[in-house]
Amino acid sequence: MSTSGVEHRQAGPAESAHANRTWWDAEARAYQDEHGAFLGDADLLWCPEGLREDAAHLLGDVAGRDVLEVGCGAAQGARWLVRAGARVAAFDVSMGQLREARRLDARSGTAVPRLVQADGQRMPFRDGAFDVVASAFGAVPFVADSAGLMREAFRVLRPGGRWVFSVTHPLRWVFADDPGPAGLVVRQSYFDRTPYVEVDDTGTATYVEHHRTLGDRVRELVAAGFVLRDVVEPEWPAGHEAEWGQWSPLRGRLVPGTAVFVAERP
Numbered sequence: 001m002s003t004s005g006v007e008h009r010q011a012g013p014a015e016s017a018h019a020n021r022t023w024w025d026a027e028a029r030a031y032q033d034e035h036g037a038f039l040g041d042a043d044l045l046w047c048p049e050g051l052r053e054d055a056a057h058l059l060g061d062v063a064g065r066d067v068l069e070v071g072c073g074a075a076q077g078a079r080w081l082v083r084a085g086a087r088v089a090a091f092d093v094s095m096g097q098l099r100e101a102r103r104l105d106a107r108s109g110t111a112v113p114r115l116v117q118a119d120g121q122r123m124p125f126r127d128g129a130f131d132v133v134a135s136a137f138g139a140v141p142f143v144a145d146s147a148g149l150m151r152e153a154f155r156v157l158r159p160g161g162r163w164v165f166s167v168t169h170p171l172r173w174v175f176a177d178d179p180g181p182a183g184l185v186v187r188q189s190y191f192d193r194t195p196y197v198e199v200d201d202t203g204t205a206t207y208v209e210h211h212r213t214l215g216d217r218v219r220e221l222v223a224a225g226f227v228l229r230d231v232v233e234p235e236w237p238a239g240h241e242a243e244w245g246q247w248s249p250l251r252g253r254l255v256p257g258t259a260v261f262v263a264e265r266p
């Protein structure tokens with residue numbers, strides 16, 4: 001299933017999950033080879049701007065807490081949580097990414113105790129199982145039913161629990177995915193929620209991203225029952241010259257690239 005074009009069209013929950021599972025299965029090793037050094041084997045990196053949980057403390061004290069990582073990739077964040085003393089479960093839709101997770105378990109000497117293959121739109125965990133749910137660019141930007149994912153995060157949290165997730169800053173939707181000057185020119189409406197869909201020769205989706213405006217994200221959280229505590233927009237740090245896909249120093253100094261939502265289940 002190789003990508004031959006890009007479309008802007010609807011893509012439902014099942015089609016999006018299938019396309020992204022297949023894409024991440026195929027790309028898992030190359031992704032880890034490209035970004036693994038910056039991610040670290042056992043580190044919770046929130047975004048290409050370089051904000052790490054060690055410094056950000058967005059999850060609160062995790063020692064002795066039940067913590068779930070959503071869309072964990074190779075579970076670098078989950079491994080950091082294990083080392084911080086949390087009881088950790090992590091899941092991802094892609095078996096390729098989970099295989100990378102087991103490879104990094106062996107390499108780092110820190111194993112994630114519960115690694116599960118699942119779709120973020122249906123989390124296979126019981127109600128109120130966790131104190132903290134976290135996701136660094138995992139699942140949320142890729143699912144058609146992000147309101148449903150918010151409800152799932154709420155369901156698996158205990159009262160007083162915290163849900164923290166990072167996504168591409170909604171403002172980036174208006175620009176081309178280009179780290180250079182071309183990525184500073186507005187080319188589509190911020191208000192157009194039509195998904196970005198890569199397709200193969202037969203028109204089958206091979207990769208899907210879903211856009212929500214800032215207001216959409218807030219409304220989905222509130223509708224699920226959350227209280228929103230913060231929206232962190234990490235600034236591009238001086239001296240940070242590394243590019244990551246469309247994230248670059250040039251754009252990062254002018255336009256936010258990431259939004260991190262911090263919400264609580266009352």
Ligand SMILES: C[S@@+](CC[C@H](N)C(=O)[O-])C[C@H]1O[C@@H](n2cnc3c(N)ncnc32)[C@H](O)[C@@H]1O
Nearest residue numbers: 024071072073093094119120136137138139142
């Ligand atoms: C950019 S990676 C983020 C993982 C990790 N935090 C990192 O930075 O490498 C996105 C992850 O989301 C996962 N993902 C995509 N759609 C998903 C879904 N519907 N449910 C669960 N995980 C999903 C992908 O398989 C991938 O591992």
